[in-house]
Amino acid sequence: xxxxxxxxHTIWSDGNNQETVKIIDQQKLPFEFSIKTLKTFSDSYTAxxxxxxxGAPLIGVTAAYGIYLxxxxxxxxxxxxxxxxxxxxxxxxxxxxxxxxxFAVDEMKNTLKNIEEWDLAKQLAFKKAEELKQLEIDxxxxxxxxxxxxxxxxxxxxxxETVNILTHCNAGWLACIDWGTATAPIYKxxxxxxxxxxxxxxxxxxxxxxxxxxxxxSQMGVDHTVITDNTGGHLMQHGMVDLVVVGSDRTTRxxxxxxxxxxxxxxxxxxxNNVPFYVALPSSSFDFSITDGIKEIxxxxxxxxxxxxxxxxxxxxxxxxxxxxxxxYGFDVTPARLxxxxxxxxxxxxxxxxxxxxxxxx
Amino acid sequence: xxxxxxxxHTIWSDGNNQETVKIIDQQKLPFEFSIKTLKTFSDSYTAxxxxxxxGAPLIGVTAAYGIYLxxxxxxxxxxxxxxxxxxxxxxxxxxxxxxxxxFAVDEMKNTLKNIEEWDLAKQLAFKKAEELKQLEIDxxxxxxxxxxxxxxxxxxxxxxETVNILTHCNAGWLACIDWGTATAPIYKxxxxxxxxxxxxxxxxxxxxxxxxxxxxxSQMGVDHTVITDNTGGHLMQHGMVDLVVVGSDRTTRxxxxxxxxxxxxxxxxxxxNNVPFYVALPSSSFDFSITDGIKEIxxxxxxxxxxxxxxxxxxxxxxxxxxxxxxxYGFDVTPARLxxxxxxxxxxxxxxxxxxxxxxxx
Numbered sequence: 001x002x003x004x005x006x007x008x009h010t011i012w013s014d015g016n017n018q019e020t021v022k023i024i025d026q027q028k029l030p031f032e033f034s035i036k037t038l039k040t041f042s043d044s045y046t047a048x049x050x051x052x053x054x055g056a057p058l059i060g061v062t063a064a065y066g067i068y069l070x071x072x073x074x075x076x077x078x079x080x081x082x083x084x085x086x087x088x089x090x091x092x093x094x095x096x097x098x099x100x101x102x103f104a105v106d107e108m109k110n111t112l113k114n115i116e117e118w119d120l121a122k123q124l125a126f127k128k129a130e131e132l133k134q135l136e137i138d139x140x141x142x143x144x145x146x147x148x149x150x151x152x153x154x155x156x157x158x159x160x161e162t163v164n165i166l167t168h169c170n171a172g173w174l175a176c177i178d179w180g181t182a183t184a185p186i187y188k189x190x191x192x193x194x195x196x197x198x199x200x201x202x203x204x205x206x207x208x209x210x211x212x213x214x215x216x217x218s219q220m221g222v223d224h225t226v227i228t229d230n231t232g233g234h235l236m237q238h239g240m241v242d243l244v245v246v247g248s249d250r251t252t253r254x255x256x257x258x259x260x261x262x263x264x265x266x267x268x269x270x271x272x273n274n275v276p277f278y279v280a281l282p283s284s285s286f287d288f289s290i291t292d293g294i295k296e297i298x299x300x301x302x303x304x305x306x307x308x309x310x311x312x313x314x315x316x317x318x319x320x321x322x323x324x325x326x327x328x329y330g331f332d333v334t335p336a337r338l339x340x341x342x343x344x345x346x347x348x349x350x351x352x353x354x355x356x357x358x359x360x361x362x
Numbered sequence: 363x364x365x366x367x368x369x370x371h372t373i374w375s376d377g378n379n380q381e382t383v384k385i386i387d388q389q390k391l392p393f394e395f396s397i398k399t400l401k402t403f404s405d406s407y408t409a410x411x412x413x414x415x416x417g418a419p420l421i422g423v424t425a426a427y428g429i430y431l432x433x434x435x436x437x438x439x440x441x442x443x444x445x446x447x448x449x450x451x452x453x454x455x456x457x458x459x460x461x462x463x464x465f466a467v468d469e470m471k472n473t474l475k476n477i478e479e480w481d482l483a484k485q486l487a488f489k490k491a492e493e494l495k496q497l498e499i500d501x502x503x504x505x506x507x508x509x510x511x512x513x514x515x516x517x518x519x520x521x522x523e524t525v526n527i528l529t530h531c532n533a534g535w536l537a538c539i540d541w542g543t544a545t546a547p548i549y550k551x552x553x554x555x556x557x558x559x560x561x562x563x564x565x566x567x568x569x570x571x572x573x574x575x576x577x578x579x580s581q582m583g584v585d586h587t588v589i590t591d592n593t594g595g596h597l598m599q600h601g602m603v604d605l606v607v608v609g610s611d612r613t614t615r616x617x618x619x620x621x622x623x624x625x626x627x628x629x630x631x632x633x634x635n636n637v638p639f640y641v642a643l644p645s646s647s648f649d650f651s652i653t654d655g656i657k658e659i660x661x662x663x664x665x666x667x668x669x670x671x672x673x674x675x676x677x678x679x680x681x682x683x684x685x686x687x688x689x690x691y692g693f694d695v696t697p698a699r700l701x702x703x704x705x706x707x708x709x710x711x712x713x714x715x716x717x718x719x720x721x722x723x724x
Contacts, residue, residue, distance in 0.1 A: 210683075
């Protein structure tokens with residue numbers, strides 16, 4: 001997508017021989033655009049852990065490149081296969097909730113299975129990371145093509161009046177490689193000239209909504225308004241939201257959707273006001289091994305300081321007094337019963353085992 | 363209640379002859395404790411408008427003292443009764459949503475009706491403002507005594523294990539004169555030695571939860587944890603909330619509850635998880651003239667900068683890019699069907715016309 005008029009992906013390599021990978025430093029957006037170079041496994045691991053890159057699909061691809069960078073720096077102290085296994089296992093611990101991380105790492109492990117020659121392993125790892133990157137681009141593009149149909153229908157129903165779409169957190173192209181998941185239908189609608197307006201939840205504590213989604217939409221020229229996370233219910237009660245679209249970090253085969261903390265509250269409000277609530281995700285975000293999202297998906301607990309301090313342009317403000325405890329849960333789970341439908345690269349389906357299995361036979 | 367070991371009200375006069383009123387500057391809490399002196403009508407009006415004082419009951423009492431201060435500075439340019447009417451009408455425009463403002467101003471107007479002598483009017487105004495202040499203290503004390511019974515029951519049911527209570531915004535003593543509305547049962551339970559823990563929603567954009575409620579609870583030694591506004595639903599799904607108690611800025615005679623934006627989302631989550639959701643309010647917060655909260659209660663729209671910047675200790679951080687629009691709604695309405703019960707100074711009732719009318723015959 002476009003930043004300052006120039007086309008970007010969120011991650012790219014300068015070619016196999018360079019042994020480096022470039023990323024957009026998302027900690028600094030929207031107030032500073034800066035590119036960071038990853039040279040080692042540890043660079044990649046840290047970029048995921050400290051959220052220099054974030055968003056389920058991008059985490060996966062960064063992890064894949066991280067395995068490639070590990071191989072670039074392999075020093076034969078331990079056997080190659082053991083090294084690959086250790087690094088893959090370690091990478092999976094960078095963040096616990098998004099299933100794409102495990103998906104991408106397992107794909108890498110599989111690709112490198114039985115390879116004993118270092119140079120070949122390195123080449124295969126590079127190729128596979130590039131493939132996984134392209135896969136996520138294709139997935140998002142396809143999600144956009146399916147999802148835009150929902151917006152077109154709403155636009156027709158409203159006789160061309162503005163379609164108001166609410167989104168939470170950033171499931172935009174910055175969370176992916178290109179297009180985004182939840183935002184792909186929005187960008188496709190914008191390209192088609194459909195009148196749309198996006199309500200952007202700021203998404204405390206890290207404000208990926210006001211910092212990343214608002215930035216993305218601004219760069220692409222999409223009309224939008226930032227609101228606090230408290231606001232969506234009020235807007236829905238007053239007919240000011242036609243559609244909710246969010247992303248997902250992990251979705252069960254029964255359609256329970258794990259996404260950024262607060263998503264569940266918006267799903268409840270959408271349900272209460274008959275507003276369609278869709279989740280956009282590539283197949284790499286499904287966890288087909290589980291059925292009960294609330295019981296089975298591990299929810300990341302993050303540092304108290306993310307809540308205690310607000311960082312932005314001009315400084316850092318402490319907003320919680322020192323004497324108070326803080327709890328910082330990263331995600332919540334929206335039960336399938338509140339989800340109108342799931343938009344995937346293979347089409348739109350109902351949020352239940354039957355619906356999902358019609359698209360994905362696993 | 364207690365600040366740094368000393369007993370305080372949120373507003374007090376130094377006596378009729380002083381012609382001044384003191385308030386705690388709530389814009390500076392929790393990082394600075396400072397007392398401000400109001401000398402004129404305009405000082406009071408501004409303190410309400412810019413939220414140096416806030417909270418429905420405190421707004422009402424500050425408005426009452428404001429009418430008294432107007433009379434202190436009366437210069438006989440216009441007839442006394444006309445002056446009183448003008449000032450009363452003007453005061454009502456300071457903030458639109460909390461009904462206590464209109465209630466207190468109407469009480470003042472009524473008290474001063476037909477009074478033509480300036481000195482008498484001043485004396486009566488002072489006396490009435492003091493009465494309204496005492497009334498709110500008594501109301502909150504009584505709300506505490508009724509509400510604590512709910513906590514005692516939960517504590518018994520849990521065999522003395524910690525009762526977890528979630529609250530939104532600040533309906534504490536800082537929003538009132540003493541005790542608070544939603545917090546009165548909490549403080550009474552704490553006094554009785556019941557094991558309680560409070561989940562404090564930070565309450566964007568102005569963070570009255572993390573800045574005021576957390577401060578209050580710290581000062582009173584009540585165990586609590588600050589969370590983002592996105593978190594409550596997740597906690598309720600996991601059995602970590604036994605009771606929700608919030609305040610109200612205006613409640614219809616049918617039990618629709620207007621309160622700080624985001625309250626509706628917590629009510630939905632409580633309903634979805636069978637967590638009792640109570641609203642604590644004095645009779646001065648009822649608007650008996652209306653029946654449909656969503657359609658009839660005016661919702662204040664506040665400045666974009668409250669969302670765009672986060673102020674706190676150490677500075678001010680911009681968290682929304684310049685190119686993005688911002689909408690800042692101050693309140694939302696929770697339909698009566700989501701409210702388990704209303705805790706008033708006269709007892710606890712169902713959130714519907716029948717329940718409310720058993721306590722308040724109007």
